[in-house]
Amino acid sequence: MATQTLAPPEQLGLPTGFKKWIIVITAISAAIIELIDTSIVNVGLTDIAGNLGVTVEDVSWVVTAYAIANVIVIPMTGFLQRYFGRKDYYVGSIILFTIASYGCGFADNLWTLVAFRFLQGIGGGALLSTSQGLMFDSFAPSQRPLASALFGMGIVLGPTLGPTLGGYIIDNYHWSWMFYINIPIGIAAVLLSIAYIDKKQDELHIDRKSIHIDQTGILLLAVGIGSLQYVLERGEADDWFDSKVIAWLAVAAVIAIPAFIWWELRGTKEPVVDLRALKNRNLAVGSILMVVIGYGLFTSVLLYPLFAQRIVGLTATQTGKLLIPSGLATLPMFALVGRLMAKGASPRLMVVIGYVAFSTFCFIMSTYNMDASNGDFVYALVIRGIGLAFVNVPLINQSVSTLSPRELPTGIAIVNMMRQVGGAFGVAITNTYVTQRMAVHRGDLTSNLQPGDMLTMERLNAMTQGLAARGVNAFDAVTGAYKNMDLIISRQALMLSYLDTFKLAGLFFVVSFPLLFLLKRKKMDAATAKAISDSAH
Missing domain, CATH: 1.20.1250.20 (MFS general substrate transporter like domains)
Structure with missing residues (x-):
């Protein structure tokens, strides 16, 4: 039996040498900044809330808006690449992500920040899947596992570096720099993508009139996945189904997601x-x-x-x-x-x-x-x-x-x-x-603390005497001891x-x-x- 071999990368039209590794670095960098932004703001919510004069509960919309936009766009990237062409869609998404990052850092009120975070999520949604496709296209089939490994580094490093980088910025700079740091990376990624990423043959002559837009599928996807993401993001903060918004969006997700699955499988010949x-x-x-x-x-x-x-x-x-x-x-x-x-x-x-x-x-x-x-x-x-x-x-x-x-x-x-x-x-x-x-553990711990218990009273007396030694009067020392005990519990x-x-x-x-x-x-x-x-x- 004859052994079938693949042609060298040059004959397969794959990038080689310097060009190949520039594409790899660009793709990984774009994926990392997208994933960093899913978690970088978590450690800065208190500072953002104080600076904008809103509550921490309100500012959590900064996280929710990005997540909702992200999870809606990601499954549509295959269709959007076909419609716009992979290179144009990729470059356009990086540009949108970069501009939105500047808008987030420049925002002077909560809802402006939330709006730019939503736009940032739309731009960022393309970067994961498209970057992964670019990585695969840069390697010969036998080297695809290496491409997966390199891309995997970005997937893990992004969410890991987010809180680290965010914490450093919050401790040393203004919170807006959590967004401004994306700008030079985004500009470099755009320039390198334009210069080094080639269009595929089918991207050169896209007939958009012949591409069916699955409007029903897009609507059901946005409602279903967007509602589900909101429920998951905001459920605990809003007391789950005690909130009418959570309850109605849960109903919307339960209806829209099965409808989306049916429509994509049975209702249309060209699903999104x-x-x-x-x-x-x-x-x-x-x-x-x-x-x-x-x-x-x-x-x-x-x-x-x-x-x-x-x-x-x-x-x-x-x-x-x-x-x-x-x-x-x-x-x-x-x-x-x-x-x-x-x-x-x-x-x-x-x-x-x-x-x-x-x-x-x-x-x-x-x-x-x-x-x-x-x-x-x-x-x-x-x-x-x-x-x-x-x-x-x-x-x-x-x-x-x-x-x-x-x-x-x-x-x-x-x-x-x-x-x-x-x-x-x-x-x-x-x-x-x-x-x-x-709540369960607090109940268990407090049930073991009885007013007449010797160990409990010894601990309270020690804390009372410690506060009194610092000049606190007797009444406040007793009150402070009980407060300290409550904090310990x-x-x-x-x-x-x-x-x-x-x-x-x-x-x-x-x-x-x-x-x-x-x-x-x-x-x-x-x-x-x-x-x-x-x-x-």
């Missing part, structure tokens, strides 16, 4: 999101697993800083610095995973390793207390980073590996959307679970609720573990690989 691709078992299973990955990634990004700052007492800058060692240890793991995949190592085995590592991180964090040292955090975060490296890259690759070239853009968009939805579920579940568990209850939430995150990985064995491994033949190389992702 070709959900028929989910008949592919790898994509369907991979999408479910991506929800778990998104949940784990965003939950850990949310919980670790809260635990380090509110329980251990670290500053935002100190919390961010502890992520540096884990980042340095994790980066080589992505390169290792890429090489192992290129040599034919089992993706399923690597995902298993990643699952074990990430669940180990969760259970390690669930054993810490307020005496946890910096070394304890670094140890756990290194394990987390290794887990994410081994999970993200092989899982993304396997989810889309058995798709046809035509289905690939939709597959990539669905995978990215499911990770974002998983992140939204993670934040919603975490906030609700922490609140509920804190609240902090202890909060710590225990965080530990419970880490255990819950680890449990999600354990429960979804059997799904890994439903992934099929298909070795891509030369003809299919070349077809994917020639297609516009």
